[in-house]
Amino acid sequence: MQSSVRFYFEFFCLLLLLPTLALGECTCDAGGGEGTNKSEALKYKAVAIASILFAGAVGVCLPVIGKTIPVLSPERNAFFIIKAFAAGVILSTAFVHVLPDAFDSLTSPCLAENPWGEFPFTGFVAMMSAIGTLMVDCVASSYFTRLHLNKAQPGESGDEEKAAGEGHVHTHATHGHSHGIVDSSAGSAPSQLIRHRVITQVLELGIVVHSVIIGVSLGASASPETIKPLVAALSFHQFFEGIGLGGCITQAKFKTKTIVTMGLFFSLTTPVGIAVGLGISNVYNESSPNALIVQGIFDAASAGILIYMALVDLLAADFMHPRVQSNGALQLGVNVSLLLGVGCMSLLAKWA
Secondary structure, three states: OHHHHHHHHHHHHHHHOHHHHHOOOOOOOOOOOOOOOHHHHHHHHHHHHHHHHHHHHHHHHHHHOOOOOHHHOOOOHHHHHHHHHHHHHHHHHHHHHHHHHHHHHHOOOOOOHHHHHOOOHHHHHHHHHHHHHHHHHHHHHHHHHHHHHHHHHHHHHHHHHHHHHHHHHHHHHHOOOHHHHHHHHHHHHHHHHHHHHHHHHHHHHHHHHHHHHHHHHHHHOOOHHHHHHHHHHHHHHHHHHHHHHHHHHHHHOOOHHHHHHHHHHHHHHHHHHHHHHHHOOOOOOOOOHHHHHHHHHHHHHHHHHHHHHHHHHHHHHHHOOHHHHOOHHHHHHHHHHHHHHHHHHHHHHHOO
16 A cells, blocks of 8 residues: 555645746736735635645545444445535536636636637546546556456465355255345455545545645635635535545545545645645736646646546446435435535535
């Protein structure tokens, strides 16, 4: 698991270097200093760091400690309902918050008409990002499945007779029902675990990309009126994104070291982004062409990742789960929960 920890650390450091790409000359006004108050803004930024860190840490930890809180266990129906709400928050974040920001950045009058005004780069980047996520999802799943099967192969010949004997005895005991049981336990359980692990890591990377951008933008802002609504919105968003990610981490059954690394990585990304934004606030101009291009492209890319992950790997996987499909009340519950998650996060767009 050391390679996994090293990857997350290196990726985190790379993301924190992104703001340096935006420190170019400014050819467009920042929109005036209206509402600017650096000392008051600093207080709200300190509150934002503490609030977002706490919300993210609690959110990602709740599903992980499901063993001590039975209602949060993946074996309970409530888990599907809570996860549907969290997936709705993630989906709404992508469509209502991140994607419009990307459109604003890449269609800004501060950018040259050629090529930014002549081609819909935002939609194109989001689309390619979603397709890229699908490809990574597919390739990673097939690679790890083959790896698992290759590791399992050497022991098969030695245990063949034993397995055959056990299967024979089981067949008599269950009068022919053993085929379905053996197949599902032997074939689908390892592949499902691999899928959950791939989903979890791709989802975390998607969340982290837009969290860094949001954190840097908030940290560089000098307007208390801009920061105040963002504190509540981002805390809410971070909490339920954390629940969605924590649910995936629980289902992936990672080792403790990996769980702690992923939890810390998620919880610290936005607060560290705010701290970086604070550090470069004197030289960072969010209206400069470089900043608009970097922010717009990464916002569009993260929106594509989050849309794919929310619809395909979170919602479709859970809504088509046999437990949901065979339980009318649970099916109604996850649908209502999804709409509530989407509605609550969309409503926050009125203020942030």
